[in-house]
Amino acid sequence: MLLLRNLQYLTALARERHFAKAAAACEVTQPTLSAGIRQLEEQLGLLIVQRGQRFEGFTAQGERILAWARRITADAVSLEQEASRLREALVGQLRIGVVPTALPSVPGLASALAHRHPGIRLVVQSTSSIEIQRGLDEFALDAGITYLDNEPLSRVRTIPLYPERYLLLTPTAGPLGNRTEASWREAASLRLCLLSSDMQNRRILDRHFTEDGGPAVQPALEANSVLTLTALVRTGLWSTVLPNGFVPLLAGADGISVIPLRGSLPAYTMGLVVPDREPLAPIVATLMEVVPTLDWTGPNPA
Numbered sequence: 001m002l003l004l005r006n007l008q009y010l011t012a013l014a015r016e017r018h019f020a021k022a023a024a025a026c027e028v029t030q031p032t033l034s035a036g037i038r039q040l041e042e043q044l045g046l047l048i049v050q051r052g053q054r055f056e057g058f059t060a061q062g063e064r065i066l067a068w069a070r071r072i073t074a075d076a077v078s079l080e081q082e083a084s085r086l087r088e089a090l091v092g093q094l095r096i097g098v099v100p101t102a103l104p105s106v107p108g109l110a111s112a113l114a115h116r117h118p119g120i121r122l123v124v125q126s127t128s129s130i131e132i133q134r135g136l137d138e139f140a141l142d143a144g145i146t147y148l149d150n151e152p153l154s155r156v157r158t159i160p161l162y163p164e165r166y167l168l169l170t171p172t173a174g175p176l177g178n179r180t181e182a183s184w185r186e187a188a189s190l191r192l193c194l195l196s197s198d199m200q201n202r203r204i205l206d207r208h209f210t211e212d213g214g215p216a217v218q219p220a221l222e223a224n225s226v227l228t229l230t231a232l233v234r235t236g237l238w239s240t241v242l243p244n245g246f247v248p249l250l251a252g253a254d255g256i257s258v259i260p261l262r263g264s265l266p267a268y269t270m271g272l273v274v275p276d277r278e279p280l281a282p283i284v285a286t287l288m289e290v291v292p293t294l295d296w297t298g299p300n301p302a
Helices: 004-016 019-026 030-044 060-087 100-116 129-137 184-188 200-210 226-234 244-250 282-293
Strands: 049-051 055-058 092-098 120-126 143-147 156-164 166-171 193-195 221-223 240-243 256-262 268-275
Touching: 004 019, 004 030, 004 060, 019 030, 055 060, 060 092, 060 282, 092 100, 092 129, 092 282, 100 120, 100 143, 100 156, 100 226, 100 240, 100 244, 100 268, 100 282, 129 143, 129 268, 143 156, 143 200, 156 282, 166 226, 166 244, 184 200, 184 256, 193 200, 193 226, 193 240, 221 226, 226 240, 226 244, 240 244, 268 282
Parallel strands: 092 120, 092 143, 193 221
Antiparallel strands: 049 055, 143 268, 156 268, 166 240, 166 256
């Protein structure tokens, strides 16, 4: 009979891509982890891991086995969650990937889960929509908060949360600082700091900037962190475009104007995504019960 811990060793190796790091993640020695994976290979009669002086990847057969290992270990975790719920209260770890522009939605959701299900430990990863898809497919994430209608994910169930709307944050002393609204073409002429192009939000903004025939935007600075963008705006040297949920982070900042942007492109919907699997993991099913009960009309759900 296959040992569950050997499958866990295999999934840890796939995640860490390093024998010593995988062993540390599993809280065992490296020889123990290596022996467990060799035992799994012997039981299955297949070479799973390509070995050299260091980890070199998986064989083609190993990739197929890895997919099963991920599913089986995820099901084992779900079984433990179901048992905890049947005993008294749901206990377990909920891993959510969140695109950077949706991070303001996390505190309200986290508070609701903490009040209703204190046994759930929430792990939030700020990441791209592409990585959310990969994480869901590989059982590395339980859920995601991302765009539903711009570059939609596949093999997921969705719950719409709110439309994302954009505002220009610019120095009050700057050329647009006293305006009540501005066009995207005008915003493009400023010294901009924006998210990097691997982020879906940036690709959306690029379309807004060019929709009225304007030139492709050339930001003076790019970052993969919205926190970095807000810090840069506070210096008074840069402007940026952010969803309205981030405006409270700049509350009280002197010299910063928040200006609506005119544009005809539709607002994109932010939503919850979970794997389209049956049965749903108990902790994921609980998340889907909590999310619709929250008010998502403001900057933060409550």
